[in-house]
Amino acid sequence: MELRQLRYFVAIVDHGSLSKAAVVLHIAQPALTQQLRQLEDELGVQLLHRSAQGVLSTDAGKVFYEHAQAILKQVADARSAVTQCSERPSGVVTLGLPHSISGALALPLLTAARAQYPEITLQLTEEITGNLSEQLKSGRINLAVLFDDGQLGGFASTALVEEELRFICASPAQEDGADGDSEQSLTLAEAVQHTLILPSPLQGVRPRIDSVAHQAGLSLQHVIEINSIAILKSAILAHLGATILPAAPVLDELKRGSMRSRRIEQPTISRTVVLCASRNIPLTNAAEAIRKLVQHVSQQLCAEQLWPGARMLP
Structure with missing residues (x-):
């Protein structure tokens, strides 16, 4: 199995057809079809249903797509980690936010990241907490804001604020x-x-x-x-x-x-809001910079009473 096969497969799923993916990847469609067939032969399963309207993932294809995305992100993060300068961190950082937190934190964080780290592309994803935990475990996101429910032992966690309900x-x-x-x-x-x-x-x-x-x-x-x-x-x-x-x-x-x-x-009733990272996947310099920025912005919002019902934690 080769990384290019993972990239090809993800592109096919994202664009919904072999022909569109071939154009984006700058590869002849017969060659793309051959790479897909080799990948399916190696895995021993059919990944895609093909039709005149395009392609749809099989159940096995949906599972493989999630893993392929995570692997490609970790490869990109590894490449970024050894090439970027710690004084000027750059690269893509994906942060997951629960729906109930994004209203308070998302816009101030984006504004601060753009001002302080213009060479970092900060991607925010908004999900329910269960989905964010799974994405963080698999490496599909770098950081996630979660709630301390006593089940976060698998993550490296930093308390942000205590939030009143x-x-x-x-x-x-x-x-x-x-x-x-x-x-x-x-x-x-x-x-x-x-x-x-x-x-x-x-x-x-x-x-x-x-x-x-x-x-x-x-x-x-x-x-x-x-x-x-x-x-x-x-x-x-x-x-x-x-x-x-x-x-x-x-x-x-x-x-x-x-x-x-x-x-x-x-x-x-209150809940402890924490910032989590994987214990197994190292943070890039860019992700570490965003981790510190999330802490700083959270503290600033509390100090200025712009995060209603939240108080700073040590």
């Missing part, structure tokens, strides 16, 4: 345009009596909420499970239920007054 609901019609940050608090027992719109178990804030509720002897009775922040917000605005989330993902709605948030007490 709040009870968030739609504002009554007569309150539209009012300040959505309510000083009125409620207990966790009162919060779980509502219909709650939350991520599915093991995703996002849900494990933390379930854990704190269980320790308090409470259970979530009425839950609508939605893993998309955008859909979750639409459901709240449609008065289908409330949620327990950090304030950052709904900051615009809180400012407009279409939503309001209340502090949860007895007990309070």
Whole structure:
């Protein structure tokens, strides 16, 4: 198996046809077809379904595609690591952000990276935390912002901030345009009596909420499970239920007054936001620079109170 075969296969899948991939790769289509056939013969499986409309990955092809992407990224990172200058880091760095964090961190980080490291191409990917963990393990991304749920032992982790979770609901019609940050608090027992719109178990804030509720002897009775922040917000605005989330993902709605948030007490709920890297795959100079930058930007946002509900950790 050769690296060029991996590049050819990824290009074919990305472009959906052999002919388009051949043009992009500057290789004759018969030669590309031969390389694909040799790869399938070596693996002993069919990777692609071919038709007049193009190609589709088989189940085996989908699995191989993920591994091929990870291998090619690690090769590119290895090449970059031995050629780039530590004083002027350059190259591509991929950082994974959970949906509920990107609203607070993504834009300030992109702005800071562009100003301080113009030769680094920072790629941000937004996913649910389970997907980010798998991508980090496989080497498809360099860094990921995750939540400390006690299951991060396989990663090199650095604590960033402690983030408060709040009870968030739609504002009554007569309150539209009012300040959505309510000083009125409620207990966790009162919060779980509502219909709650939350991520599915093991995703996002849900494990933390379930854990704190269980320790308090409470259970979530009425839950609508939605893993998309955008859909979750639409459901709240449609008065289908409330949620327990950090304030950052709904900051615009809180400012407009279409939503309001209340502090949860007895007990309070918070989560530790951490920056993770693989223990097995070394960081390039560029990735190490971005790792430090994420820490700095997070601290700056907290100091300037631009990350609602977050406080700095040592």
